[in-house]
Amino acid sequence: DAGVTQSPTHLIKTRGQHVTLRCSPISGHKSVSWYQQVLGQGPQFIFQYYEKEERGRGNFPDRFSARQFPNYSSELNVNALLLGDSALYLCASSLVAGGNEQFFGPGTRLTVL
Amino acid sequence: AQSVTQLGSHVSVSEGALVLLRCNYSSSVPPYLFWYVQYPNQGLQLLLKYTTGATLVKGINGFEAEFKKSETSFHLTKPSAHMSDAAEYFCAVSQNFGNEKLTFGTGTRLTIIP
Numbered sequence: 001d002a003g004v005t006q007s008p009t010h011l012i013k014t015r016g017q018h019v020t021l022r023c024s025p026i027s028g029h030k031s032v033s034w035y036q037q038v039l040g041q042g043p044q045f046i047f048q049y050y051e052k053e054e055r056g057r058g059n060f061p062d063r064f065s066a067r068q069f070p071n072y073s074s075e076l077n078v079n080a081l082l083l084g085d086s087a088l089y090l091c092a093s094s095l096v097a098g099g100n101e102q103f104f105g106p107g108t109r110l111t112v113l
Numbered sequence: 114a115q116s117v118t119q120l121g122s123h124v125s126v127s128e129g130a131l132v133l134l135r136c137n138y139s140s141s142v143p144p145y146l147f148w149y150v151q152y153p154n155q156g157l158q159l160l161l162k163y164t165t166g167a168t169l170v171k172g173i174n175g176f177e178a179e180f181k182k183s184e185t186s187f188h189l190t191k192p193s194a195h196m197s198d199a200a201e202y203f204c205a206v207s208q209n210f211g212n213e214k215l216t217f218g219t220g221t222r223l224t225i226i227p
Contacts, residue, residue, distance in 0.1 A: 004156070031213065033213055033214075033215075035215075040219075040220075041219055041220070042117075042203050042205075042217030042218050042219050042220050043157070043203070043215070043217050044217070045214045045215060045216070048213055048214060055213075056213070056214050058214065090156055090157065092157075092213075094213060101159065101162070102159075102213060102215070103159075104149075104156035104157040104158070105156050106154070106155055106156045107155075107156050
């Protein structure tokens, strides 16, 4: 079975631009969460979606938004990129909300110049 | 509020020696605790988790961890290190079973000396 997949693998943007990151959960998983991992730090929770509804949000500005589609895939959008947004963005899926065992994808490495 | 502290950002052990990675947590409610491993250029892989029940938890690749409520600790151990254990290790806490918002520590990079 395919694991969590994320695209693109790497991305370079300039300050002020917009970026969209994509995530496909494991087949049958209905919950998707997004994390930001800045170099040298642990991942930080951004969003959780379950059944297309936002279930949780971390301490991130409104420039960050996300959505989940009927096939349970998800997009993370970041507007007005800042240098500090450079990070590895991880997507994790779980069977149901509250399942608590999350499976992580390989991440998207975003570099903002 | 919840937080995780991992003591030692870098740990080096000889191949075959004991691995001990330290994790202390702070949580206002009974915690759910996790250890994840991250190999270079890869995502996170779950090593083991504590939810309820037995406080000594066994995971994959020979790792185990013990939940000690009195010490608010969840240290990760492995009796004999292998070269393939070299990676970054993250301890994480979740507030309750229905909350998948994981709070991670800053990680410990484990180096294995041949």
